[in-house]
Amino acid sequence: MPNRVLDHARIPELPNPYFGKVRDCYDLPDNRRILITTDRISAFDRILAAIPFKGQVLTQMARFWFENTDDICPNHVLDYPDPNVVIGKKLEILPVEIVVRGYLAGTTSTSILTRYKKGERVMYGHEFPDGLRDNAKLAEPIITPTTKAFDGGHDEPLTADEILSRGLLSQEQWQTVSTAALALFKRGQEMVARQGFILVDTKYEFGIDADGTILLADEIHTPDSSRFWLADGYQKAFEEGSRPPSLDKDIIRAWVDARCDPYKDPVPEIPEALIEETSRVYIDAYESITGKTFEPDLAGETPLARIRERLSPYFSAA
Template sequence: MKQHALKETNYNFNGQDKFYRGKVRDVYTFGDKLVMIASDRISAFDVVLPEPIPYKGQVLNTIAAKFLEATKDIVPNWVTEVPDPNVTIGYACETYPVEMVIRGYLAGHAWRTYKSGKRELCGVQLPEGLKENDKLPEPIITPTTKAHEGHDEDISREEILEQGLVSEEEYKLLEEYTRALFQRGTEMAAKQGLILVDTKYEFGKFNDKIYLIDEIHTPDSSRYFYAKRYEERQAAGEPQKQLSKEFVRQWLLENGFAGKEGQNMPEMTPEKINEISDRYIELYEKVTGLPFKKADNTQMETRIEENIKNALSL
């Protein structure tokens, strides 16, 4: 049975200034307020897949809300209200043009760079003799540019300062916040029997104050390993058991799709869609330690619209 999912929204609210549709989120601006709707769209290899995944938006929105609440003593965040399982409202911050990626382990892009023979990533030197998924001597910050279209690009601290993308004083603060947030995320993951491998944070300014924005510590923005048998798997040269959306990428790769021109997207059958949905719900429960309560999605578009109107007194 096909479950209802939110592919996109097309609201026209009173007082709405701007509308922006990202790969996953629909964003409505009202003066200095931002309304971010987490749709059920799913992307991989910078491509939005043709079918939405039921409850995916709720999973991401509610995980982000939990972790933003749990880290607001470290850095203030943009959120003022979460009026619906798929909606977050907050300050319309001026976004810094860099994403702060932090890595505690040699995985993903960092491993692919290392495997190619390079020993420097974003200006950070990496030691010799490391294997895939090894723990790094200490977490490293490997920023990327924030691309509106196409791929984000690696950039070093020196290049960020040289290009004047962020002032030195503010960049030092962003680094401090990034390390402290990663430490908190690592501690929270450990309580769930997980390892926070790498993640990214985005920051913005509102009234001359730095805020943490967007989502944090979700399976779309972070990679987790299961702590159980981590050492054993490393010693045996086995792949680590991951908790991320890597399983979606793997399915696409196995079916000959990596986002390149001329490649055909594999068919997303109802069974495959439900399987991905179940995996996202499992991710929520593993990361938060809480049971997932499915929202009533039968009249989803109406529910979201009413909750936004009530929250903004429209």
């Protein structure tokens, strides 16, 4: 269904655009932001492909989690005018991305498994013993913060001490976001465990609104921001030293990583069959974790036409 792919959401009638790796955003003059989640898939600091219905899955899955965690931390959401669109409070995004990890896992250059296998034993201010195996469960979840790279830059590892000494966050801000992140992760782990999954690791972004309140932004516990393993398959895979069966974009990351150095080399063209399989993984993740049936919005000639129509009331914003 090629005409159902939203590879961009460039809408010239909307003001103050900002185009990220996955979201195309527009700032309204009243401290609101329009965030449109496209079907682009990003890893290794680059865009790899566009996956049908991925943007709707991400928006609706994040909505599920925002609604199930607002007692822990307030979030930026004001309205959902379309399944791919959030109207949120405009925030000053904090310059630190909060990554919480429960397992020694990952394929990117900042993941603790990648660095552990290179011989590092002190990472992000945490010490790791020798002898850990790939995908081992950590004694307790840890925060591995990175710089928040804007405009396509690279995230860089940080420690809590570096965050404070460099003035990236105040002591109070760090306390607020680190406490919230661990509580959000715990809630996520508990909820997905009831559905037969493991929340392995995830990232959170926080921002400050016009009143100075720290809010959860962007997305939460989606296949883009999180790694999910099937609980039933984890132990066997761990004992065999293989990758546990997952419900996240690792399927694309692993394919690319096996064929090139994704940080330096051109990425091979991703087969259509793998793109379709990835779309199914995203939809399965939504249905399995939320317990809801995914209903694709097929209104309009294309997803972009549908979104343009539903956002037309904002075209007069100056």
